[in-house]
Amino acid sequence: MATSITLTEHDVQEEFFARGWTDGLPVVPPTPERVDAMLTFAGVTADNIVGSVPERSRNITAEKAAINAVMAGCEPQHFPVVLAALSAMCDPAFGCNTAITSTGGAALCVAVSGADLESLGFNTTRNALGPGYRANATVGRAMRLVAMNVLGARSSDLDGSSIGHPGKYTMLVAEENPPEGWAPLRVELGYDEKDISVTVLATEGPHQISNQLNGTPEGVLATFTAAMTNPATYGVGKGHQVLLVLGYEHRRILVEGGWTRQAIREYLTEATRVTPAYLEAAGIVMEHTKQNDMTPGIDGKLATVRSPDDIFLITAGSAGAGWSAYIPTWAPTVHSVAVTKKVQPAGSGLPLD
């Protein structure tokens, strides 16, 4: 059981700041009652193991997850989402140890897909990646607090980020139900329409994509291609993964133009292949190590994403002038891949493998 300390409510903030237990923002005091409410809602016990990071000899218990979720400001109804996301983060394929250590400074980006996310308080529309919504803000924040407090991902300890980015405080996108004719992300990933899924990716910050005047699918996809082939992004030409947040106008243009999600992913996989000369013109040096062998393929090009499955499409954001967002993973897939888990219903216990 977690150690308990007794403080005046006023002193909690300063004591937690002094001990390095926060992300720099004030926290909700994790009282035993609030932590119990989290555990009870999810149907887990304090000593249940949510996941492990063997390289750090650390387990994440449900109790520590709940304490940090309370501190982040989560409501109990959000805790099963946090548990599923933490379970995904601890999957060996995600490479948690390196994702939260790397100089590249990755966010623990959570993409949530569910039929009625609004009922849980998630914002899927206007300002989809912005502030103002408790569920979006606090679930993402809980991930980072667990990484800091349980796994030691602090600047003073094992987080080696050179620059980092604001998405390391919190980063979550909730899917708006896609236009008719398109399946949601969770169905594309093999889950049931009725499920809620979380996909966790270790990412750079979001790059906003603007295309406001070209109403053709080809024009929109050409702009996406340009955004996805910025040579300054580490994974370009090295085979990383991408989360594309399709805004209102862009997804309508694509779906009305007859583009399926699979066709978009296939198109972008091919269109984002780049030549060594293109990268070298931007000052990038070709690597020829075992982990990054930048020897071009028979077409003379390098893959930015190796497979259509390395592109995750999610629909979110309200009507505007024509905006989407591109969120690349911080490193090639040899280091880390996105992992998806199903969120367990209330009272149903830990996420399943």
Add this chain to the structure above:
Amino acid sequence: MSKIDVLSPIYEAEQPPKVLMANRLTLIEPVTITVIENSKPHAKELLSYMAEGLHERLPIAEVVIHSKSSAGKPIDADEAEMLAARSHLVISGLGD
């Protein structure tokens, strides 16, 4: 002012099990040393240079450089077993 109980959010370490030193072996030549490089740019060059230095200074028959597939991940159990089978000593290093 009223007081409240709050719970610690940090990892609270269990007492780690004691790990004993490996037995010291009397090596029968020829001795093979494997150096694991982490596959970052220049790591192989740096560790190869160190391996050459070892080769010059010690009675070592062979120094083998093994490149990891990802700097961010540990070698897997099969790889570890293979390295252990072919080496008298394995040195892990990194470059960045």
